[in-house]
Amino acid sequence: MANNEHLMKTYAPLDVTFEHGEGAYLWDTNKEKYLDALCGIAVCGLGHAHPAVTKTISEQAAKLLHTSNLYQIDKQQHLADQLCEISGMSRVFFSNSGAEANEAAIKIARLFGHKNKIDNPSIIVMDNSFHGRTMATLSATGNRKVQAGFEPLVQGFIRAPYNNIEAIRNIAENNNNVVAILVEPVQGEGGINIPDPDYLNQLREICDQQNWLLMLDEIQTGMARTGKWFAFQHNNIQPDVMTLAKALGNGVPIGACLANDKAGEVLQPGNHGSTFGGNPLMCATASTVIDTIKADNILQNVNQMSQYIINSFKEKIGLLDGVREIRGMGLMIGIELGADTLNHDCTDFVKLALEQHLLINVTAGNVIRLLPPLILDKQQADIIINTVSDLVTASLQNKAAA
Numbered sequence: 001m002a003n004n005e006h007l008m009k010t011y012a013p014l015d016v017t018f019e020h021g022e023g024a025y026l027w028d029t030n031k032e033k034y035l036d037a038l039c040g041i042a043v044c045g046l047g048h049a050h051p052a053v054t055k056t057i058s059e060q061a062a063k064l065l066h067t068s069n070l071y072q073i074d075k076q077q078h079l080a081d082q083l084c085e086i087s088g089m090s091r092v093f094f095s096n097s098g099a100e101a102n103e104a105a106i107k108i109a110r111l112f113g114h115k116n117k118i119d120n121p122s123i124i125v126m127d128n129s130f131h132g133r134t135m136a137t138l139s140a141t142g143n144r145k146v147q148a149g150f151e152p153l154v155q156g157f158i159r160a161p162y163n164n165i166e167a168i169r170n171i172a173e174n175n176n177n178v179v180a181i182l183v184e185p186v187q188g189e190g191g192i193n194i195p196d197p198d199y200l201n202q203l204r205e206i207c208d209q210q211n212w213l214l215m216l217d218e219i220q221t222g223m224a225r226t227g228k229w230f231a232f233q234h235n236n237i238q239p240d241v242m243t244l245a246k247a248l249g250n251g252v253p254i255g256a257c258l259a260n261d262k263a264g265e266v267l268q269p270g271n272h273g274s275t276f277g278g279n280p281l282m283c284a285t286a287s288t289v290i291d292t293i294k295a296d297n298i299l300q301n302v303n304q305m306s307q308y309i310i311n312s313f314k315e316k317i318g319l320l321d322g323v324r325e326i327r328g329m330g331l332m333i334g335i336e337l338g339a340d341t342l343n344h345d346c347t348d349f350v351k352l353a354l355e356q357h358l359l360i361n362v363t364a365g366n367v368i369r370l371l372p373p374l375i376l377d378k379q380q381a382d383i384i385i386n387t388v389s390d391l392v393t394a395s396l397q398n399k400a401a402a
């Protein structure tokens with residue numbers, strides 16, 4: 001029997017091992033079937049074992065896995081073309097993870113600052129944000145738990161409250177070292193926090209006035225998750241830099257840092273790189289992910305399922321006392337609960353749902369987070385709605401009875 005004896009204790013995994021998957025479903029080693037409403041934390045947007053993705057991986061693996069960036073990689077160039085077409089950006093750097101994509105963005109911002117004669121370039125980052133676990137990205141992250149014990153942190157970040165334009169204006173007036181804002185269009189780990197509808201527009205305006213780069217971390221919100229290719233497209237603006245990862249490869253590790261004309265010329269040969277970054281296997285797979293999202297009308301499905309799920313939750317549990325808010329954008333859905341109204345820890349919902357063969361997540365302490373696959377159908381949506389509603393209702397009823 002395999003066990004955890006030789007793994008570092010970085011994770012506290014649930015007591016279940018999955019053996020195979022298909023679409024929105026997973027099967028564990030006891031052949032039990034589960035509905036996956038988390039899809040590997042917003043990674044497997046097209047579901048598990050998608051035939052088109054499997055075909056590309058198999059064919060590419062049989063042809064060529066890796067050559068390094070010492071040579072031209074046509075699959076990488078093609079994926080960059082596709083990403084720029086759907087995003088309106090100009091240039092792409094490929095990495096292997098989200099944190100690394102953000103590292104590239106942070107390096108672009110600093111180099112951009114130095115090129116503009118700013119000696120101590122600083123980046124504005126938000127409270128409750130999440131940008132990754134490398135030293136620079138954990139320093140940018142607005143969560144003390146992620147940072148604690150890893151001091152000294154990387155310098156050059158200025159923190160501001162999320163969804164607060166006045167705070168950004170204040171920083172602009174009092175600080176001459178700012179070169180960029182790094183922000184999530186919707187905060188994922190922070191609790192599915194959706195800012196005011198014109199928040200990004202106002203950030204864009206300030207960045208234009210100040211010659212700052214607007215850098216959007218779309219690692220969780222990107223690739224159709226919110227019902228558009230990228231969340232910024234709800235706002236009719238363009239960022240200067242955008243980072244992607246998670247759903248880009250549907251499970252193969254790939255990240256990307258995209259930039260417009262202005263920011264896309266900052267990095268020059270020798271400034272940055274990655275051995276694996278943008279290798280043929282990852283890029284061919286991500287290209288198929290984009291083709292499939294287009295061919296299968298995934299955006300339309302996300303918008304339909306989103307409305308259906310959010311409205312159903314509001315009808316079923318929206319008026320319960322312990323339910324503070326039901327919110328979502330596309331298939332990024334959060335149910336915020338009053339932790340004091342529950343008869344158990346909010347995080348226990350993960351285990352309770354697992355017992356019902358449903359995979360969900362709890363984030364920010366009191367928010368049930370749903371990130372179901374983008375291919376979800378109505379019958380699967382009903383399972384999620386009913387199971388979660390019943391669990392929430394029971395947890396509040398028991399409290400009242402106790």
Ligand SMILES: *Cc1c(COP(=O)(O)O)cnc(C)c1O
Pocket residue numbers: 097098099100102130131132133184188189217218219220245246
């Ligand atoms: C997941 C995530 C990251 C980190 O991505 P990794 O691939 O785990 O390094 C960064 N930013 C956001 C918004 C994320 O959701």
